Amino acid sequence: MQKVRLGISVGDINGVGLELIIKGFQDLSLFKYCNPILYCCKNLVFKYAEKAKINAKKINFIEEENQAEENVVNCINNFKSDYLLNLGTSTKESGFIALQSLKHVSEAALDGKIDCLVTCPINKETVKLHSKDFIGHTEYFENLLNGSSLMLMTSDQMKIAFLTGHIALNKVSKTINNKAIFSKIKTLHKTLQNDFLIKHPKIAVLALNPHAGENGILGNEEIETIIPALKKMENENIICDGPFPADSFFSKSNLKKYDAILSMYHDQGLIPFKMCSFNSGVNFTSGLKIVRTSPVHGPAFDLSGKNMADIGSFKQSVIQACLIYKNRISLNL
Template sequence: MSNKIKIGISIGDVNGIGLEVIIKALSENQILDYCTPIVYGHSKVVSYHRKALGMTDLIFNVIANPDAANPKKANLINCWEEDVKIDLGVSNETGGKYALLSLEKATDDLINGHIDALVTAPINKHNIQSDAFKFPGHTEYLQERSGGGDVLMFMISEGLRVGVVTGHIPVGQVAPSISKEKILKKLVLMNESLKKDFWIEKPKIAVLGLNPHAGDNGLLGKEESDVIIPAVQEAFDKGVICFGPYPADGFFGNGTYKQFDAVLAMYHDQGLIPFKTIAFGSGVNYTAGLKFVRTSPDHGTGYDIAGQNIADASSFIAAIFAATHIVRNRKEQEELLKNQLRTGGKVIETAFDLKDDAN
């Protein structure tokens, strides 16, 4: 039996670019050197996309369950039996239905330990809504499947990591949703993830303000003085090395972000606009705080370019490698802790002496 990490891949919306970037990613031979990929979908749907792209060289190994995966091939599990009508570039009920079937089966295997991590191709947050899926997106769905603990939407790349306090909510709800307790939880979660998942011994975190110019000493808002600063101070007192709040515009504009291991933004666009400007194409969406590892590319369904063979698979490839690295980091850290217990807690080398910062 192979010891290679098994990466489950949900196909996302069948009418979008999900299967295109999956096929392109798995056509890269280096992927199989690091992990065993298992796609959750259907062979006929995959075949349709392969023919549409003119990429018929990649042959999937169809299996019944992850235990049967061939570590030297791209594997595929059929998640339904019926034929599916593909309408490339169209958002419809079909796209949502089969995206959910793929996601459900992959998540079941992830929770039951049959695969080591999950990489999710993009879904459409509207057409996937049903009695079985009433969530703003992947993050909230996986949060509930994981047991409902707090999670952090964490965008990661080679030179930048950005988390957000509030996720997929309207801008008008951002300020009322921010509290000292919520910021503190996200800082603690980010700090733990940087140590456990990225092997950074003493992470340094920057916290952004909510208002322009970080409130300008109360002239442009009180959230900084009343909420954010007390949260930063309490987190620091708890051992989290964090600083702020920083005005978001100048912070990214003058490159201050390069001085930190991660950045905590107050809301979605405040963090993701600069992240995608700086790291688009190589960025990865990582859900920190889950019991399992889940990543995804930093783009959406791409209906406008579906079927045209022009979608860039770089972010999806990065998502596969990120999931593999994080799983390996967690496993090695668990082994080190077991060794420490066996030696009565005596530590000769720490995990951080043995690893470089892996992203």
């Protein structure tokens, strides 16, 4: 099988994205998995490398994806920009550059010019200046591909998905319903089978309220919505237990027992995940026809240009995207 053609968006040019890419692929073992293709303006790459004191001489600049070479970071000079970098600060211009890179790598994936992609961290606020409906990468790809996505964080310690994503906390309980739980569990079950090749996955579902609601004393969502939804899953032959109180679930024995976890909202799942896997975790947008991963951290403006960014999460994002793509190919998906 040929190497995976991996597209990479640059993220916020004033953040650590380019540092992650250049330093990440200094680990030559990553080239066993893929031929990477970065989508970024050529002169910005050199400007960033100069300011950050990173060697960018081994980047191979090309015009088309079919010109990509092996064992180097290829870069498609996808647009011209005379922007003067302001490392450490997200600006309107850097938001535009991030969006252009994201659009171009997405178009390449849709056109079959790349097989899967990794997106580097962005600043949502500055991207939104150029795309008013932009919420985040997950929602962007869901809308682009007309699918129903599931944000799934993966690491050696755990895989954890989210019933609700980037919404305000005071809207979470109103969003929890039988249909949503049923749909997300089915998507999670399918991705565990198809993307991670787990034949009979076991899923744990977290409660919304403290102590799983204490039989209605601390909230009724478990009794009225979550438990009935889980009982319905029995008819689908899906192994699914819960709801578990979130504060006591994340023990080593529970993490070992279950293949994945469904949390009710963003911070409920991400706090324990990042505590365990901040430098090695991967954000995978599952449930869509194109494989997209990203580091679990943001653009880290406080580290930009200092050559101090941890490349662990980025490297795992590259590896995970390639492995998931190959798993799908092995199943003829």
